Amino acid sequence: MTTIDADLLLTGGTVWLGPGRRTTAVAVRDGVVVALGDEAAACTAGEVVDLAGGLLLPAYSDGHCHPPQAGAEKLGPDISHLESVEEIVAEVGRYAAAHPELEWILGASYDPSLAPGGSFDAAWLDAVVPDRPVLLRAHDYHTAWCNSRALELAGVDAATPDPAAGVIDRHPDGSPVGTLREPDAYGLVDAVAPPRTLAELTGALALACQAQAAFGVTWMQDAWVETDGHLPYLALLADDALTVRTNLAFLATPDRWRDQLDTFVAQRAQVEAAGAPQLLTARSIKFFADGVIESGTAEVLDPYEDSHTHGMPVWEPEELIAAVVTIDALGFQTHIHAIGDAANRHALDAIERAVATNPEWDRRPVITHVQLVDPADLPRFAALGVTAAMQTFWAQRDPLMELLTAPRLGDERTDRQYPVATLARLGTRLSIASDWPVSTNDPLEALVVAATRQTAEGLPDGGWVPSERLPIEDGIAAATAGGAYQGWTESYRGSIAVGMAADLLWYDRDLTAGEPLAAREANVLGTWLGGKRTFTA
Numbered sequence: 194m195t196t197i198d199a200d201l202l203l204t205g206g207t208v209w210l211g212p213g214r215r216t217t218a219v220a221v222r223d224g225v226v227v228a229l230g231d232e233a234a235a236c237t238a239g240e241v242v243d244l245a246g247g248l249l250l251p252a253y254s255d256g257h258c259h260p261p262q263a264g265a266e267k268l269g270p271d272i273s274h275l276e277s278v279e280e281i282v283a284e285v286g287r288y289a290a291a292h293p294e295l296e297w298i299l300g301a302s303y304d305p306s307l308a309p310g311g312s313f314d315a316a317w318l319d320a321v322v323p324d325r326p327v328l329l330r331a332h333d334y335h336t337a338w339c340n341s342r343a344l345e346l347a348g349v350d351a352a353t354p355d356p357a358a359g360v361i362d363r364h365p366d367g368s369p370v371g372t373l374r375e376p377d378a379y380g381l382v383d384a385v386a387p388p389r390t391l392a393e394l395t396g397a398l399a400l401a402c403q404a405q406a407a408f409g410v411t412w413m414q415d416a417w418v419e420t421d422g423h424l425p426y427l428a429l430l431a432d433d434a435l436t437v438r439t440n441l442a443f444l445a446t447p448d449r450w451r452d453q454l455d456t457f458v459a460q461r462a463q464v465e466a467a468g469a470p471q472l473l474t475a476r477s478i479k480f481f482a483d484g485v486i487e488s489g490t491a492e493v494l495d496p497y498e499d500s501h502t503h504g505m506p507v508w509e510p511e512e513l514i515a516a517v518v519t520i521d522a523l524g525f526q527t528h529i530h531a532i533g534d535a536a537n538r539h540a541l542d543a544i545e546r547a548v549a550t551n552p553e554w555d556r557r558p559v560i561t562h563v564q565l566v567d568p569a570d571l572p573r574f575a576a577l578g579v580t581a582a583m584q585t586f587w588a589q590r591d592p593l594m595e596l597l598t599a600p601r602l603g604d605e606r607t608d609r610q611y612p613v614a615t616l617a618r619l620g621t622r623l624s625i626a627s628d629w630p631v632s633t634n635d636p637l638e639a640l641v642v643a644a645t646r647q648t649a650e651g652l653p654d655g656g657w658v659p660s661e662r663l664p665i666e667d668g669i670a671a672a673t674a675g676g677a678y679q680g681w682t683e684s685y686r687g688s689i690a691v692g693m694a695a696d697l698l699w700y701d702r703d704l705t706a707g708e709p710l711a712a713r714e715a716n717v718l719g720t721w722l723g724g725k726r727t728f729t730a
């Protein structure tokens with residue numbers, strides 16, 4: 194055995210190479226893994242990290258999240274963990290009083306299950322901020338709650354019709370309640386609110402990168418980039434401060450997509466010109482096929498139990514097909530938000546048409562959420578090479594599910610949600626996605642829920658639809674190699690092997706060894722991006 198000179202040696206714990214495969218040490222030189230096991234342990238190294246009986250994993254990929262929005266939550270009133278309407282109102286009042294210089298109070302993200310039907314009243318906010326506009330985003334990011342001044346500035350009143358793909362909650366007399374559902378509706382208020390500055394957004398993104406590194410994430414998919422949303426990334430990259438590799442997805446909308454194409458191509462070229470393809474790419478286009486079940490806006494094949502509607506498709510099916518075929522021909526990856534079973538069908542139809550129409554290429558289409566899928570459509574994911582980027586953290590019977598989701602779907606459909614194990618058995622490529630700040634950005638929480646289908650309290654006993662549980666090592670594979678494939682990074686990251694970048698994650702214990710629910714106790718001690726430490730506990 195020849196001795197290798199290394200910069201970094203990690204030893205004294207378990208190194209995870211894939212389901213059921215382990216070794217004992219990793220040696221790194223120039224940011225790349227150069228030896229494993231005994232050969233690594235024999236290396237001379239400038240720095241030796243004693244894993245202290247912990248677990249070394251390939252660093253995670255987050256298949257769908259919103260980092261600037263998550264970071265921006267820290268710029269406004271801190272309402273994301275509050276547990277009642279009263280607490281939210283009090284925090285907004287406190288923040289507004291502390292910031293008399295602000296013309297608008299912008300905040301996120303509140304829990305939409307805290308008011309009946311998710312309908313929040315402008316008057317509750319008027320009581321603490323009567324004179325300035327307030328706009329708050331719910332943590333589903335499909336709903337907003339604003340005060341009367343904001344409605345007034347946006348010109349939303351009893352005479353305002355509901356937009357094509359949005360709902361204005363109304364009192365019996367037709368006047369707006371203060372809750373606006375889907376971008377078409379809250380966009381009426383967004384349009385008059387001041388946008389965040391580039392400096393604010395760059396600062397927010399830097400906070401988001403730190404938060405992702407703290408949970409062991411070294412690649413993420415920003416799944417909602419609007420006009421100039423690539424600029425904060427380019428700013429961080431220029432400062433050598435983009436510490437999480439990122440792929441951007443530009444948002445295409447039904448009314449504007451034809452006019453957006455030139456911008457998508459130009460902004461992709463701008464990102465490519467920055468010349469850091471292993472740190473920043475802009476290879477994807479995001480589509481919303483529908484809304485969310487909690488608001489009754491996800492598109493479903495059979496009507497909702499309560500409203501007797503089929504929800505709210507964002508696109509005409511033929512128009513979605515036309516848009517997907519077009520961007521696919523431009524070499525963009527398709528990334529579709531689909532929640533209801535009708536929306537998932539339309540998303541698959543559009544991808545199927547792109548595959549049939551355009552020349553063969555390494556297209557790697559993505560459907561995210563994949564919450565409710567008709568059984569007939571389940572095999573189509575594997576057949577079309579679609580990665581299902583799933584928020585497995587949502588596969589639990591928490592208050593959101595009990596209060597807002599299950600009553601709309603009824604028992605039979607409720608229990609068919611998040612068919613994770615079925616998709617895996619059918620050969621579907623899976624990745625794990627947080628949808629942060631909608632949910633926690635800790636991938637381990639998503640893996641534990643996937644493995645247990647239980648709440649943090651361990652309910653229900655034995656798990657909700659236990660046949661859909663995903664063993665924790667299969668979950669780790671989806672969150673590492675699966676996400677790496679989604680983002681075309683699998684040739685250099687997503688697994689621990691000689692020749693791969695040292696994107697590594699160190700836990701204080703071997704969370705694959707015990708009960709999955711106990712894995713939640715594990716803590717990240719370190720994260721490395723290409724051999725460079727991006728998080729230290």
Ligand SMILES: [Zn+2]
Pocket residue numbers: 257258259416628
């Ligand atoms: Zn999202």
